[in-house]
Amino acid sequence: MRYAETGFNLEIDLTRGNVEKVATDPKDTELYLGGLGTSAKILWDRVPPEVEPFSPDNLLIFSTGLLCGTPALSANRTIVATISPQTKLMTFSMMGGFFGQELKHAGYDKIIIRGKSPNLVYLWISDDKVEIRDAGHLKGKGTLETQGLIRNELKDQKAQVSAIGLAGENRIFYASIECGKSSASRNGVGGVMGDKGLKAIAVRGKKDIHIARPPEFMETCNEILQYMDHRLKEPIKLPDGMPVILANLGIQEMAHHDEEWHTTNFAWGNARHRRLDFWTKENEKQWKDSQENAVSRLIGCYNCPIRCGGSISQKGANNFMMKCYSKLTYTMAAMSDLDFGFNIVARAQEYGVDGYTTPQVMAFAVELYEDGILTERDMPGFPSGNEDRFYWLLDKIVRREGIGDVLADGTYWAAKAIGRGAEAYAHNNIKKTEQLPLKLGMLNPIYFLMYATGEKVNITQIEGQFPQAPHLSREDREEFVKDWIQVPNERLKEYFVNWEPRTFPHYPTPAATCEIVEWQEMMHYIDDATGVCTAVSSFVLKPPYHIHNFPKLIASGTGIEMDEDKLWKIAKRIRTLVRAVNVRRGMRRKDERPPEDHWKKRFPELEAKLLDEYYKFKGWNNEGIPTKVFLDELQLGYVSEDLLKRGVLTENIDAP
Amino acid sequence: MKGEKKKKIIKIIKVDVDKCSGCRACEVICSAFHAAPEYSSNNPERSRIRVIHEPIKDVYIPVYAGEYTPAECAGRGQYTIDGKDYDECAFCRASCPSRDLFKEPDSGLPLKCDMCESDPPLEAPLCVQWCLPDALTYEEREEEVEEEVVLEEMEIGLEALAEKYGLQKIADGIARMSKND
Numbered sequence: 093m094r095y096a097e098t099g100f101n102l103e104i105d106l107t108r109g110n111v112e113k114v115a116t117d118p119k120d121t122e123l124y125l126g127g128l129g130t131s132a133k134i135l136w137d138r139v140p141p142e143v144e145p146f147s148p149d150n151l152l153i154f155s156t157g158l159l160c161g162t163p164a165l166s167a168n169r170t171i172v173a174t175i176s177p178q179t180k181l182m183t184f185s186m187m188g189g190f191f192g193q194e195l196k197h198a199g200y201d202k203i204i205i206r207g208k209s210p211n212l213v214y215l216w217i218s219d220d221k222v223e224i225r226d227a228g229h230l231k232g233k234g235t236l237e238t239q240g241l242i243r244n245e246l247k248d249q250k251a252q253v254s255a256i257g258l259a260g261e262n263r264i265f266y267a268s269i270e271c272g273k274s275s276a277s278r279n280g281v282g283g284v285m286g287d288k289g290l291k292a293i294a295v296r297g298k299k300d301i302h303i304a305r306p307p308e309f310m311e312t313c314n315e316i317l318q319y320m321d322h323r324l325k326e327p328i329k330l331p332d333g334m335p336v337i338l339a340n341l342g343i344q345e346m347a348h349h350d351e352e353w354h355t356t357n358f359a360w361g362n363a364r365h366r367r368l369d370f371w372t373k374e375n376e377k378q379w380k381d382s383q384e385n386a387v388s389r390l391i392g393c394y395n396c397p398i399r400c401g402g403s404i405s406q407k408g409a410n411n412f413m414m415k416c417y418s419k420l421t422y423t424m425a426a427m428s429d430l431d432f433g434f435n436i437v438a439r440a441q442e443y444g445v446d447g448y449t450t451p452q453v454m455a456f457a458v459e460l461y462e463d464g465i466l467t468e469r470d471m472p473g474f475p476s477g478n479e480d481r482f483y484w485l486l487d488k489i490v491r492r493e494g495i496g497d498v499l500a501d502g503t504y505w506a507a508k509a510i511g512r513g514a515e516a517y518a519h520n521n522i523k524k525t526e527q528l529p530l531k532l533g534m535l536n537p538i539y540f541l542m543y544a545t546g547e548k549v550n551i552t553q554i555e556g557q558f559p560q561a562p563h564l565s566r567e568d569r570e571e572f573v574k575d576w577i578q579v580p581n582e583r584l585k586e587y588f589v590n591w592e593p594r595t596f597p598h599y600p601t602p603a604a605t606c607e608i609v610e611w612q613e614m615m616h617y618i619d620d621a622t623g624v625c626t627a628v629s630s631f632v633l634k635p636p637y638h639i640h641n642f643p644k645l646i647a648s649g650t651g652i653e654m655d656e657d658k659l660w661k662i663a664k665r666i667r668t669l670v671r672a673v674n675v676r677r678g679m680r681r682k683d684e685r686p687p688e689d690h691w692k693k694r695f696p697e698l699e700a701k702l703l704d705e706y707y708k709f710k711g712w713n714n715e716g717i718p719t720k721v722f723l724d725e726l727q728l729g730y731v732s733e734d735l736l737k738r739g740v741l742t743e744n745i746d747a748p
Numbered sequence: 749m750k751g752e753k754k755k756k757i758i759k760i761i762k763v764d765v766d767k768c769s770g771c772r773a774c775e776v777i778c779s780a781f782h783a784a785p786e787y788s789s790n791n792p793e794r795s796r797i798r799v800i801h802e803p804i805k806d807v808y809i810p811v812y813a814g815e816y817t818p819a820e821c822a823g824r825g826q827y828t829i830d831g832k833d834y835d836e837c838a839f840c841r842a843s844c845p846s847r848d849l850f851k852e853p854d855s856g857l858p859l860k861c862d863m864c865e866s867d868p869p870l871e872a873p874l875c876v877q878w879c880l881p882d883a884l885t886y887e888e889r890e891e892e893v894e895e896e897v898v899l900e901e902m903e904i905g906l907e908a909l910a911e912k913y914g915l916q917k918i919a920d921g922i923a924r925m926s927k928n929d
Contacts, residue, residue, distance in 0.1 A: 161790075162790065163776050163777060163780050163787070163790055165773070190772075197791060197792070197793075236804065240804070249802075272803055273803070298791070298793045298853050299791065300783075300789040300790065300791045300794075301789060301790055301791065302788060302789045303780075303787060303788055303789065303790075306780075306785065306786060306787035306788045307787070309787070310780075310787045317877075317878065317880075320880060321880055324880060388806050389766070389769075389806055389808070390769055390881075391769045391770050391771075391803070391808075392769035392770060392771035392881075393771065394771060394772055394776075395771060395772060395773045395776045396771050396773070397769075397771060397773060397878075397879075397880035397881060399769045399771075399881065403803065403806040405806065410804075411804050411805070411806065412804070413803055413804075
């Protein structure tokens with residue numbers, strides 16, 4: 093009997109039309125938990141570095157987290173892992189919602205998809221019955237539309253359907269996979285799905301999920317529930333300069349009207365202009381009205397009491413559901429307002445594109461046009477109105493029509509194709525991936541390391557529990573740490589208490605910075621293996637889930653013995669394995685840098701020192717490659733063996 | 749079956765559909781509590797409360813299981829409230845032949861909310877305790893009612909089987925099963 097997980101993966105070969113239910117090795121759960129952890133192991137074992145993203149040999153893995161579907165609150169994430177067309181590296185894009193638990197109730201921990209179907213198909217999984225069905229009639233349909241059509245066709249309104257839209261079908265490098273209000277959006281996982289000829293996956297599960305030691309497990313769940321209740325009623329008192337939104341659990345963009353922090357701190361347009369005086373009384377009122385008109389209800393993901401999503405109904409647009417930050421990304425890229433933001437997301441979501449990258453790519457094109465690098469010849473019929481331009485570009489991109497075909501590969505590859513100096517306009521990438529449009533003054537050593545080395549390539553999925561700024565007075569900082577039970581050790585409290593405002597870049601010291609970054613990163617990797625949402629865990633301040641209660645929950649849920657040291661080591665193992673997949677694909681130190689203009693004040697020597705120390709701290713050599721000693725310590729001997737054989741590691745640079 | 753007038757505590761789960769976020773925590777905790785042994789497994793299919801939802805229409809209705817009924821309704825109602833259409837049966841709590849709600853997935857036997865009967869009694873049913881958005885709240889009220897004989901859970905199940913197969917078949921079945929033992 094397996095607990096919390098099912099012990100089975102579904103293997104789908106779309107080339108041959110073959111379906112297999114395969115038992116998994118319980119030893120892998122002990123070493124890698126599940127979710128991202130076990131998916132990284134599969135990608136390491138089965139996708140060698142020569143395999144191109146759009147190759148039948150690339151795998152597309154939909155995975156539940158280890159705790160998904162159990163009563164563990166907010167454990168509802170589906171982790172989609174594959175080799176990304178955008179970065180050519182391993183990517184793992186995640187979504188909340190209702191897909192993961194449904195898959196587990198159907199009796200599977202993962203769906204592993206290989207090959208390519210000659211015709212567009214969709215997958216129908218209803219417990220033990222699995223069918224590959226024709227999807228010819230769904231070609232070109234929107235993501236929400238497809239979900240509805242499939243549910244009707246299957247006569248099962250409770251089926252959860254993950255679908256791609258036109259963008260995925262046309263292999264856009266930032267195409268998403270959409271499921272209800274949720275989406276796995278980053279780095280083109282939808283494009284890989286489209287390349288495989290897979291329009292959608294529908295799942296319906298009616299089986300039980302078992303818990304190893306129920307009373308103990310429920311005790312922890314109830315503690316978490318009570319703490320969530322407390323935090324929902326009493327937000328945290330934040331240091332000045334930190335956004336109000338971080339005082340709460342979840343990412344409450346649909347509930348909050350106050351957007352002063354985002355609109356004045358983030359850059360508008362092609363990540364260029366800060367508008368420090370934007371948040372006037374007049375704008376505040378207009379934005380509040382827009383949001384109240386559009387959001388008819390706050391909605392949540394499976395078994396999560398926090399409401400990060402919104403039901404959106406707007407005049408002139410189809411109803412849809414929105415989450416998180418996409419209301420602002422289009423608005424700010426187009427220098428427009430919230431009405432526009434809500435409206436264009438309705439269309440973009442049907443096409444199935446990433447709400448972070450897409451607006452930036454379009455703002456990049458507008459800027460190139462205005463500066464004469466792209467001309468009327470490249471973009472015949474390009475409208476003059478700003479909002480019209482965004483709709484026009486969106487329509488071209490998802491169809492790969494004209495200039496859209498170039499822009500569909502993201503700013504990094506598009507700039508190379510356009511030439512004529514366009515590369516200077518693709519200024520906001522890390523590892524070929526569009527970043528949030530933030531342009532700041534003084535180098536922040538903590539964020540420097542997270543940006544540079546994060547394999548998620550997305551800051552919101554790396555940052556989290558350590559405040560972004562200190563309280564002005566020491567007394568306030570001492571007050572803050574009083575109930576800071578989430579820290580792994582007392583040193584982290586000290587680093588915070590001793591943190592005087594405006595001491596970047598030399599505070600925290602590189603050694604302290606390493607520890608702060610490591611803590612934040614490890615908690616994210618634990619979330620992604622267990623399927624717990626970061627918005628009640630690693631992404632937020634003083635979260636309900638932390639290193640001290642996770643071991644008990646995992647142990648009582650699965651029956652696998654667990655303590656803090658062991659869990660920390662597992663998180664390191666997963667993180668190192670992801671890095672190993674990527675260094676085998678050629679990623680090196682030179683790739684680990686934030687956008688050049690991210691901070692005005694840069695310190696090359698300090699930055700080099702930070703990287704040196706962090707690599708050493710992580711057990712990596714000077715190129716960012718995990719050393720043999722460290723790999724062997726983590727029971728990743730098969731990795732060091734392979735890296736040595738390939739010459740990625742050599743014995744002489746491998747000294748720890 | 750008529751009895752005397754008697755004071756009775758009426759237990760009420762109040763449902764505010766406007767506050768429902770559609771998270772289905774109620775389904776999770778209900779099915780976990782009613783698992784045997786308690787909390788050893790969970791499965792919304794076995795839950796005695798379900799959230800009927802159509803997200804695109806912004807419809808979310810938590811419905812907890814009421815009585816079993818052997819027959820379908822003669823007609824179907826449909827409601828429009830605040831401009832939103834609610835499908836037939838949306839607010840109905842019955843386990844009935846016209847839909848797959850509130851049926852034990854293995855046996856097909858009807859499920860019914862027991863307000864998380866427990867010894868000692870819980871403060872409130874668990875679906876209410878786990879609903880932090882407060883779409884579900886709990887109230888008790890005293891009422892004078894005529895006493896009636898309350899059927900045990902097994903009897904409810906048997907009654908449903910009898911409706912489906914007839915008493916004779918069930919009696920035969922039980923006789924056969926006891927022989928095999």
